[in-house]
Amino acid sequence: MFEDKIILITGGTGSLGQALTKRLLALNPAQIRIFSRNELKQIEMESKLSDTRLRFLLGDVRDLDRLMRATEDVDFVFHAAALKHVDKIEYNPFEAIKTNVTGSQNVIDACLQNKVKKAICIGTDKAVSPLNTYGATKLLMEKLFTSAANYSNPKNYPTKFTALRYGNVFGSSGSVILKFIQQIKNKQKITITDLNMTRFSITMDEALDFILKATKLSKGKEIFVPELKSYSIQDVRDALFELLQNTGEKIIGVRPGEKLHEVLVNKDEMSKTWKLDDLYVIPNSYSTTEQVQSTYDNIEKIKNTTQYSSENTKRMTKDELKNIISKYGMNN
Numbered sequence: 517m518f519e520d521k522i523i524l525i526t527g528g529t530g531s532l533g534q535a536l537t538k539r540l541l542a543l544n545p546a547q548i549r550i551f552s553r554n555e556l557k558q559i560e561m562e563s564k565l566s567d568t569r570l571r572f573l574l575g576d577v578r579d580l581d582r583l584m585r586a587t588e589d590v591d592f593v594f595h596a597a598a599l600k601h602v603d604k605i606e607y608n609p610f611e612a613i614k615t616n617v618t619g620s621q622n623v624i625d626a627c628l629q630n631k632v633k634k635a636i637c638i639g640t641d642k643a644v645s646p647l648n649t650y651g652a653t654k655l656l657m658e659k660l661f662t663s664a665a666n667y668s669n670p671k672n673y674p675t676k677f678t679a680l681r682y683g684n685v686f687g688s689s690g691s692v693i694l695k696f697i698q699q700i701k702n703k704q705k706i707t708i709t710d711l712n713m714t715r716f717s718i719t720m721d722e723a724l725d726f727i728l729k730a731t732k733l734s735k736g737k738e739i740f741v742p743e744l745k746s747y748s749i750q751d752v753r754d755a756l757f758e759l760l761q762n763t764g765e766k767i768i769g770v771r772p773g774e775k776l777h778e779v780l781v782n783k784d785e786m787s788k789t790w791k792l793d794d795l796y797v798i799p800n801s802y803s804t805t806e807q808v809q810s811t812y813d814n815i816e817k818i819k820n821t822t823q824y825s826s827e828n829t830k831r832m833t834k835d836e837l838k839n840i841i842s843k844y845g846m847n848n
Contacts, residue, residue, distance in 0.1 A: 517732055518543040524590045524632075525550055526577055526623060527597030529557035531688040532638065532723065536594060539724045541567055551575055551586050552597065577619030583626035592731070593635040595623045595661075598654070601690060602642070605650040606773045616653035617660070624664045624677065631673040636731050637661045639681040639739075641716055641778040641826075644785070648773025662737050662800050676736030681780060683716025683744055683826070685723050687844035692749075696756055697841075705764040711750040713770075714777050714826040718744055719844055726795075733792060735811050737800035741780050741789075746826035747837055755837040781824040789818045796824070 523540060525533050528550035537548055549571045552558060558572045575582035577597045587593065598616050599605055605612040620637060627635045639658055642651035658679040668674040686693060696706045718726070722742070730740035753765060770776065781789055781796060790797045790808060792815045799808050808815060822828065832840075 518545045518592065520544065520546045521591040522547045522589055523549065523592045523594070524587055525594045525596060526552070527595075528552050529554050529561050530596060531720070532685065533594075533596050534561055535720050535724055536596070536727065537561075537565065537570070539728070541565075541569065545569060547571060549573055549586060549590070551577075551583075576615075577622055578614050580622040580625060583622050584629060587626040587630040587632055590627075590630060591633045593623065593627055593632050594727070595620065595635065595637040597623075598638075598657075600640075600650065602648050602650050602773050603771055605653070606648060609649045612649055612653050616650075617656045620657040620660050624660055624667075627675045627677070628664070628668055632675050633673075634676045634678065634731060634734060634736075635661070635664075636727065636734070637677075637679050638727070639679050641681060641683045641780045642775075643681060644779040645782050647775050650773070658739060662739060665736050674736075676734060678730065678734040678736060679739045680727060680730055681739055681741050682718050682723060682726060683746075683778060683780065684718070686717065686719050686840055688720065693752060693756075693841060696752065697760070700756060700760045700763050703761075703763055705766045706753065706756070707768050708749055708753065708765050709768055709770045709774065710776060711748070711753070711767070712776065713749045714746050714831075715749075716744045716778055716780060716826045716829070717747050717832060717840070718742065719840060729793075730795065733795070733812070737803070739798040741796040741798065741824070743794050743796070744780070745830050745832045745836075747832045751832070751834050751837055752841075755834050755841060758834075759838055759841060777825055777827040779823055779825045783821060783823040786818060786821045786823055791816045791818055 527533050529552040547569050551573045553576045573586050599612045640654050643654035646652040661677045661679045664677040699706045726742045
């Protein structure tokens with residue numbers, strides 16, 4: 517699928533962008549363009565990977581002209597650029613809108629103008645029934661991508677736009693588990709918001725598998741969601757104390773804009789959600805049952821309308837958590 521193709525990754529120097537680049541290089545693309553505004557991270561990434569198929573483009577998704585040039589002759593775009601820290605965005609909402617919303621629209625406009633084959637945006641469970649500004653901006657990103665085909669000419673090499681939605685990635689920058697590990701190593705109490713809090717879990721390898729599978733299956737206008745287990749903060753605490761050292765804890769309370777439990781598909785969406793292999797598919801709201809069934813092979817309508825929440829999905833065991841923490845967190 518990606519052999520001899522040209523790929524652009526916005527936010528390509530982030531944790532996901534770098535991991536995705538490594539995975540894609542193994543699939544023999546002609547070129548991968550790394551688009552980001554952080555020149556230091558670009559220098560470090562270029563030195564670490566050292567591959568002639570990589571191109572490093574300084575730029576900001578807020579700049580449409582730069583994106584127009586960056587997407588010339590591109591086949592696939594993975595849009596991962598975003599402001600992501602909930603508390604920082606709560607304090608700086610104007611900036612989040614410029615990057616996460618206007619920046620996403622700029623990516624879409626550039627893809628339409630340059631007839632990109634597929635454009636995939638990387639979303640988050642926080643976009644579902646959003647409580648914080650970050651989630652609201654990512655919800656708008658989803659809406660923009662799933663509606664973008666309305667602006668393309670179907671006879672003129674239309675771009676297929678798809679949104680992906682999943683939970684926290686183990687070992688990614690800003691991960692709460694990495695923060696806990698660092699606090700324990702520094703002989704500090706770990707700072708816990710609420711022991712009853714739950715989150716969806718996905719490893720970086722699982723996230724990459726999901727992204728590539730959804731890209732292959734995508735027909736445009738849909739949202740893909742993976743099947744995930746969840747974990748509780750209490751179980752994470754216990755697993756870390758057993759693996760490292762019990763340095764104690766300090767309960768600091770839920771932060772502004774933070775939910776006790778996350779949701780990947782809410783109750784209203786569930787009534788319109790389908791199952792395709794091990795993925796959930798939420799079609800564009802204008803799609804009929806007949807259109808969905810004729811678009812995807814072996815797709816089945818979801819009968820259970822209970823929302824898909826980190827509170828009611830299958831939990832990871834403490835041993836599973838310990839294994840994943842050892843693999844993805846201990847060396848960071």
